[in-house]
Amino acid sequence: MTDDVDALARQVVEGSPRATARALTWVESGGPRAEALAARLYRHTGRAHVVGITGAPGSGKSTLARALARVARGRGRTVGILAVDPSSPFSGGAILGDRIRMNDLALDPGVFIRSMATRGALGGLCRAAADAIDVLDAAGRSLILVETVGVGQDEVDVMRVAHTVVVVSVPGLGDDVQALKAGILEIADLHVVNKADREGADRTIAELRAMLTLMPLVEETWMPPVLGVSAAREEGIEAMADALEGHLAYMKTSGEADRRRRRMVAARVLRIAQDLVAATLLRPDALEAQGSEATTLLDRVLRREVTPHAYARALLTRMGERTPDV
Amino acid sequence: MTDDVDALARQVVEGSPRATARALTWVESGGPRAEALAARLYRHTGRAHVVGITGAPGSGKSTLARALARVARGRGRTVGILAVDPSSPFSGGAILGDRIRMNDLALDPGVFIRSMATRGALGGLCRAAADAIDVLDAAGRSLILVETVGVGQDEVDVMRVAHTVVVVSVPGLGDDVQALKAGILEIADLHVVNKADREGADRTIAELRAMLTLMPLVEETWMPPVLGVSAAREEGIEAMADALEGHLAYMKTSGEADRRRRRMVAARVLRIAQDLVAATLLRPDALEAQGSEATTLLDRVLRREVTPHAYARALLTRMGERTPDV
Numbered sequence: 318m319t320d321d322v323d324a325l326a327r328q329v330v331e332g333s334p335r336a337t338a339r340a341l342t343w344v345e346s347g348g349p350r351a352e353a354l355a356a357r358l359y360r361h362t363g364r365a366h367v368v369g370i371t372g373a374p375g376s377g378k379s380t381l382a383r384a385l386a387r388v389a390r391g392r393g394r395t396v397g398i399l400a401v402d403p404s405s406p407f408s409g410g411a412i413l414g415d416r417i418r419m420n421d422l423a424l425d426p427g428v429f430i431r432s433m434a435t436r437g438a439l440g441g442l443c444r445a446a447a448d449a450i451d452v453l454d455a456a457g458r459s460l461i462l463v464e465t466v467g468v469g470q471d472e473v474d475v476m477r478v479a480h481t482v483v484v485v486s487v488p489g490l491g492d493d494v495q496a497l498k499a500g501i502l503e504i505a506d507l508h509v510v511n512k513a514d515r516e517g518a519d520r521t522i523a524e525l526r527a528m529l530t531l532m533p534l535v536e537e538t539w540m541p542p543v544l545g546v547s548a549a550r551e552e553g554i555e556a557m558a559d560a561l562e563g564h565l566a567y568m569k570t571s572g573e574a575d576r577r578r579r580r581m582v583a584a585r586v587l588r589i590a591q592d593l594v595a596a597t598l599l600r601p602d603a604l605e606a607q608g609s610e611a612t613t614l615l616d617r618v619l620r621r622e623v624t625p626h627a628y629a630r631a632l633l634t635r636m637g638e639r640t641p642d643v
Numbered sequence: 644m645t646d647d648v649d650a651l652a653r654q655v656v657e658g659s660p661r662a663t664a665r666a667l668t669w670v671e672s673g674g675p676r677a678e679a680l681a682a683r684l685y686r687h688t689g690r691a692h693v694v695g696i697t698g699a700p701g702s703g704k705s706t707l708a709r710a711l712a713r714v715a716r717g718r719g720r721t722v723g724i725l726a727v728d729p730s731s732p733f734s735g736g737a738i739l740g741d742r743i744r745m746n747d748l749a750l751d752p753g754v755f756i757r758s759m760a761t762r763g764a765l766g767g768l769c770r771a772a773a774d775a776i777d778v779l780d781a782a783g784r785s786l787i788l789v790e791t792v793g794v795g796q797d798e799v800d801v802m803r804v805a806h807t808v809v810v811v812s813v814p815g816l817g818d819d820v821q822a823l824k825a826g827i828l829e830i831a832d833l834h835v836v837n838k839a840d841r842e843g844a845d846r847t848i849a850e851l852r853a854m855l856t857l858m859p860l861v862e863e864t865w866m867p868p869v870l871g872v873s874a875a876r877e878e879g880i881e882a883m884a885d886a887l888e889g890h891l892a893y894m895k896t897s898g899e900a901d902r903r904r905r906r907m908v909a910a911r912v913l914r915i916a917q918d919l920v921a922a923t924l925l926r927p928d929a930l931e932a933q934g935s936e937a938t939t940l941l942d943r944v945l946r947r948e949v950t951p952h953a954y955a956r957a958l959l960t961r962m963g964e965r966t967p968d969v
Contacts, residue, residue: 352952359950447951582944582951589955594920618908624685625773625908626678629915634963637956 326357329456337456341431344448355448361455366565369479370464371472376485377511381548382462386428388558394460397453400432401446401475402466444592447478447585477584481564483507488517505541506564513545593636652683655782663782667757670774681774687781692891695805696790697798702811703837707874708788712754714884715786723779726758727772727801728792770918773804773911807890809833814843831867832890839871919962
């Protein structure tokens with residue numbers, strides 16, 4: 318396996334789209350192979366600007382991501398788009414991916430589009446999304462757009478992988494209120510009101526600005542801009558790209574980039590730990606499957622020679638010690 | 644702390660109600676003290692018959708538990724009642740406990756009543772419920788009734804601590820269908836139709852029996868009885884107590900008791916492991932709070948000398964190794 322992992326990691330770092338696609342399939346599946354690959358790629362990461370795009374369903378996040386990718390390409394950047402759907406039990410890979418591939422972006426090797434859906438626990442998806450971002454980062458994509466399908470606590474969790482979070486609203490329908498309820502407005506570094514050509518756009522923009530003055534800011538010295546755009550008409554997207562670059566520059570000069578990177582890595586480590594435990598917990602016969610040593614320990618717990626707590630700690634230790642095949 | 648824990652454990656095993664109440668407060672709060680106490684008490688457990696009582700809200704589970712406790716007392720048994728509410732963010736201790744204490748059972752030292760509500764994650768509640776059962780078991784209660792307030796997946800999880808699961812239905816209102824949806828009928832060892840003096844009780848009993856013939860059984864050779872009772876009028880409760888004893892006897896002779904105990908302990912170990920990780924995960928600054936060693940590791944991850952995966956494994960190992968103060 319080591320040879321395979323080494324070869325694939327090398328091809329990813331060289332920027333091969335085919336190797337990148339394969340690496341994404343690996344990290345999506347999880348397991349020791351994915352972990353070994355992620356370990357190889359990790360040192361090649363940290364260069365991309367990761368932008369999260371979230372908002373209510375129907376707010377046009379997918380169209381917006383594509384419009385933004387086109388503008389970024391015009392500025393000489395390479396782009397990776399990751400569409401994450403925590404609510405779907407299916408892999409959206411085929412459906413969403415194929416739909417997206419049918420437009421002009423698919424012909425540009427400078428844009429790589431991939432969708433990921435829930436596999437088991439959300440923790441697993443967050444872990445996989447973070448690893449997938451690393452793959453795209455190591456492959457040299459300088460702008461990575463992470464787009465969620467819905468809005469809710471799950472999406473907020475997914476957004477924690479981003480350097481810059483864009484919250485998308487649309488005029489009317491009380492979508493802004495819905496987003497506020499989900500606590501998603503609070504994580505915004507940039508607000509975008511899409512479909513700004515629609516009636517009521519000005520009011521939505523004004524309401525968002527008013528709401529922001531009442532809210533605790535993510536960072537004390539950064540007031541999230543509120544921009545009106547039309548993703549479908551490709552209007553206002555250059556200004557949005559400017560705002561994203563502005564936020565990245567602010568992050569670097571203010572030291573917030575370091576603080577946020579620190580929080581992101583800490584959250585990621587904890588998510589991986591949770592994922593390792595969940596992978597064990599989700600199987601009813603998990604303990605029996607650990608082999609004879611575990612069965613013996615279980616027998617000793619049943620004879621009340623060992624407490625369940627002591628066994629649980631032994632289990633965590635063993636999970637921690639299991640050396641991945643690297 | 645060791646002296647405190649030793650003294651309290653000794654008093655619990657001697658059957659002191661005051662010590663039992665204090666021990667329950669400890670295990671409900673969790674943490675190293677709770678774990679040390681649970682470790683002390685564990686060897687004194689395994690004698691009680693643990694009966695889970697679940698069903699739709701308003702089906703009279705609480706009244707049923709009290710009626711059953713009264714009958715069990717008449718048969719010379721000591722009883723512990725644990726009311727678990729996964730849906731409440733408050734400790735129901737005062738409210739529910741006080742309400743229950745106002746009836747005649749409160750005057751009988753042979754019946755110990757306690758309620759527990761959600762504290763943080765459900766995993767924590769399941770862990771605490773299992774530990775609380777151990778406290779009552781070690782204190783010599785020979786029948787422990789675990790009652791849930793609602794019905795749903797959370798309650799199904801709570802029920803996994805029981806040797807015998809009673810599902811309570813009431814005539815009409817489609818409650819049985821509601822319970823079926825939640826998958827709770829499938830875990831029943833005994834069906835009780837409460838308020839059997841009401842119109843439609845016979846039909847509900849017949850429907851349940853018909854449904855059972857279509858369902859996969861928990862155990863191949865045990866067909867769950869369906870009993871009509873009236874908890875408020877204390878009718879049919881002796882038959883219910885007989886059925887519970889019958890199930891316990893069946894479990895022992897069939898070997899199912901051993902199989903189930905094995906599954907229960909395995910599930911409990913995994914829950915404790917999950918709880919340990921969740922306790923870390925729920926704090927955003929958890930990694931920073933682990934001290935300078937963790938901060939150094941985090942710095943190394945940020946410098947990309949260590950991968951997040953390797954750090955996560957180190958974290959699990961450390962959680963496993965942290966020796967509780969025993």
